[in-house]
Amino acid sequence: MVLVSEQVDVLAGLVSGGGVVVLSGAGLSTESGIPDYRGPSGAARRHSPMTYQVFTRDPLARRRYWARSHLGWHTIARAAPNAGHRAVARLELAGVVDGVVTQNVDGLHTAAGSSGVVELHGRLDEVVCLDCGVGVSRWELHQRLAEANPGFAARVSAVNPDGDVDLADSAVADFRMVDCVQCGTGVLKPDVVFFGESVPAARVARCFTMVESARLLLVLGSSLTVMSGRRFVVRAASLGIPVAIVNQGPTRGDAYAAVTVDAPLGRVLPVLADRLGAVQLGADGPAVMS
Secondary structure, three states: OOOOOOHHHHHHHOOOOOOOEEEEHHHHHHHOOOOOOOOOOOOOOOOOOOOOHHHOOOHHHHHHHHHHHHHHHHHHHHHOOOOOHHHHHHHHOOOOOEEEOOOOOOOOOHOOOOEEEEEEOOOEEEEEEEEOOOOHHHHHHHHHHHHHHOOOOOOOEEEEEOOEEEOOHHHHHHHOOOOOOOOOOOOEEEEOOOOOOOOOOOHHHHHHEEEEEOEEEEEEEOOOOOHHHHHEEEHHHOOOOOEEEEEOOOOOOOOOEEEEOOHHHHHHHHHHHHHHHEEEEEEOOOEEOO
């Protein structure tokens, strides 16, 4: 696929001025093997995403969630940053990007080397007790669930964007739950914002502050279908802050954008970083491009 050079030229001109805040969505992680909901790799799923209300009120639904998520966690845990994540980190290191607001829960921006990241919806590799508030790592919980369910390896029909999988109800009937080690009886929940749950107000306020101080808001891989992310585009536009969008397919923010680029992020963003002279990131740290 040939990149649309005119749009990329406009994008590079906007980004080159610095003061960029990135707003990223699931489309940035698809090239790492994590499906999204609405883009070209969007997952068709039998089950609706778990809601906070169902998770907290229905023990059987919680068991189904943890059984599916226990198997799906392998996909999230194995995922590595792709060229798009690394390009964003390069642009931050070059002083072009000031910070990242991500709607993703996979932790791949941080793994790629970005430091100014606000994870709007939390992280899937962290777990919190809803009773005592103590947090533990997902790996610790994964080990406990594995020990409580030896031999549990139901057939997986599809992995979903939020890290769980599609399983037949009969496959989870014997799955055993575990409770919080700290308080003994507390309900454990991944430390992510479920549908129907509010993002912590302080976190939202921090994101608005970042956007309001930006010279440019750069949207990467988000359809902006839900207001959780779109509100930042609306705020930027209301303040006269330019918006640029790179996404495969149309978004609900296109009307606000100074430029839109419809192309794979793993191809556009490295080109953008190269044009702006951002250093390459290697295993041993930055390496100046030859």
